[in-house]
Amino acid sequence: MREDGRKFRVMAAKKQVRTDRTLHVVFPEESFRNMTASFDDDEKRGREGYAVAICGQKAGADKRSVTYMARSIDIPGKGDLISQSSVSVTPSGDFMESVLAAAARRQGIVLEIHTHPGSADPVFSSVDIDHGLDNGRFLRSCHTRFCMMVIGAEGFSVMEYNGESDSLQLPRAAAISLMGRQGLRQILPAAETLCDGPSPEAVDRQVRIWGARCQRRIEATIAGIVGLGGTGAALLQMLALIGVKKFVLCDPDDIEPSNLSRLPYACATDAGKKKTRAAAGYLRKTARDVEVETVNDRVQDAKEALRACDVLFGCVDNDGARLSMNEVALKYFIPYIDTGTEIFVENGKVRDMGGQVRIVVPSVTGCLECAGAIDRTEAAASLVSGEEHAVREAAGYVRGTADTPAPAVITLNTIIASMAAQEFVDMIACRDRENAPNYLLYDATRPQIERFLFERSPDCPMCGRDGILGAGDPKRHGRPGVKKIRSPG
Template sequence: MAPHAMTGPWTLRMPAAMAATLREHLFPGDGDEHGAVIGASVVTTARGTRLLARRLYLAEDGVDYVAGQRGYRMLTATFVRDRVRDCRTQGLAYLAIHCHGGTTRVGFSGTDLASHERGYPALRDILGSTPAGGLVFATDAVAGDLWLPDGGRAELERGVITGWPIKNLHPEPPPSPTSDPTYDRQSRVFGDRGQAILAAQKVAVIGAGGAGSLVIEYLARLGIGEVVIVDPDRVERSNLPRLAGARARDAHSWMTDLARPRWLRVLGHRYATPKVKVARRVACQANGRIRVRALQADVTQNAIATSLVDCDYIFLAADSMQARLVVNALIHQYLIPGVQVGAKVQVGPGGVVTDVFSVVRPVAPGFGCLWCNELLSPAKLQEEALTAEQLRQQRYVQDEAVHAPSVISLNAVAAAHAVDDYLHAVTGLLPTTYEPRWRRFHPLVSTAPQRVRCDVPRVGADCTECSDTGRLGQGHNTPLPTK
């Protein structure tokens, strides 16, 4: 974006694997100071500017990070020059890093700030269109001093580690929020601070059908601040048993009854209520303060996908390959954690049910990539792209005249577990040792180990989507796979 568009608040987002590498480098247990550089993509939206950590350059002690001429230690001129050139070539912001002692509070020393005054104006001029700046870390805190292309200067509000748990780092602990009696029972679980985090979240739900409609109601009742709902479809009579909040008049059931003339049924389908409007109605009834953006559209449309780049979390409850493709790219490219959620009933010859399961597949930047785990099929992507009608469909079978089996309780299992994962991750309830898994719930299986199956998703070292040679942290520097 143009330099004048860069506005606060400013946040830094880092994939969990990169954050772990940086932490090990800065805090190896010797109590000393260490250095590094992050190259970050810059994404400015109405919610502020995000610095997406794209490259991590560790400074070797005694080689790249040496005794300082005015301060304790410094990055060498050669190391700085090479990293600034890298950042300029790749369109990245340059962020020099060092560490201080302490845990939840950190700030720059007077010597640090004086060095910024001497060096960052020149680095900013070299970069041209992206900021230069410095970050200082304690073990559980970060502060930032950013020198902007327009000549301004800004402080980093917080850092976000986009893993499980989703960890927020501040320069100092935020002030205690005011308690809200509406959420007294649940705030006893994750505290007033956890409730305040939820109120500040912007969450996207892609697909407002059986699973998505339940996710939306759960999020609204939890006190989420803003939800964006994306679904192109209208309510049909067969949706009513599993679509949360749907009414018979939303489907114009009297017009779409099979006994009616075809022209009347067509008219009924055309004027049926969009699923996103039903979802908005349910959300607002559950939470009068929630902000809802209901988009009757396909997430594969570029304008729709790019409106989601400032979300804090994404629920994928639409099962088209095209939707998977775009959401997978959004998660890795813009460093937004999310989850694929759904349920399926497999039917064999003669209509015999062969398998029933609900799925919850967490996906985060650099983890759980749908390409790496063969949940995206080039053949099916090509098939869906044949006609606009096929792109519109979000069904589990290819013949649109045949509706796949679906039951609300199966969707509820997946939706509840997915929202639980999100809730625990974002409010800090998950332990730092938590290891996410993909889970499949099989209600027809009687033995405990097979009833809930957990898998560690594969990671491709050179994946074009989730690796540091692919989309990871690219932000606006590469296009999304949209129309």
């Protein structure tokens, strides 16, 4: 019970239903910090804080888990609230109409967030529940899903409105994570503290560098690798050796004899096998407890598998695949590390040789579109059907074909893969990456590495204000209308 006696906390009611679902809410770190700063200001004045997030969603494969990704957070300014006290807050109709219009335009889920002054680990009051039911019913009539959250410094409660049962559903477990330059990091409930105790001998030397906590995070990471030739092969080996246990591998190609000098996971007897099959076999020999999912298809047809990953590595040689990976990363808030190499030979001499690593952290850095890393014409050409691609290849429009293979060598591939793997480790280890470069350009002819920082453009069609950032799974029903919504108590 609150000390003022005017709000009663309840753990259950006839319109609350406990479920076996787990719920995960991901906020862009900067937006979350702005929201909590506003809440802290309200706390000092003894008032309830209030905000509304528009979210996309990612449903788990088992249908018992869901992730909400906050695409935007609207914090009411001066004049946007009709009333605000220690026990209630009421946004203006104009404010809510604007928010709901944005939700309609983006086909998003409405997540209403408020605080209870003086409570670090709040639960919903009876007033919250009544208003939540009203809001859920109204938004259901607009074909929009509704969730509500009450949050404090040490904990939070969250519920989803279920229109079929006309009830607010309490998940079995819930968590809040932030997407920042260090990748995805859980903040509530506080992640389990891991001691830097004894480590298995196989990883002892590296744990001495980055600690047991980082090692546990590495082992829990689901790494998606698209492209298993060149840098992808070297990267696969490195990730396995540092302890990654869960992989999604995507590559439609078979191993050719000319590939073997660049594939650490393959031997001569693997020629003719699918690259994914040979790579999975190598991983299972490296670690008995490894989990591998393979996709023998192009990346644009592997999005369902890739959306479950914690980090994506692009090791591809065409901009169509890069465009698809950029899309998956942005829609589902997945850090994406893109790699590439290129060698130009003239008259038997190397004219230019090098590669690059680009790091895309959704909501934090620019994407490949912002960086100018995608040639839309080339991307469109590489995304055509197999039959049309063959026609274009015969006409000489496709570089690096079976008749004119692009030069490649394992030494360059390994250098670029090492740079990508180190970026991953630095991210997992939560090292200070606030202003770290996210574009590394390696020139092998000098040799030297140049570092650049590419930032988000608000007008980017992919990660800008009207882009696909956090959009998640496609919505399955019509767009909502815009009407007035009631506030929480």
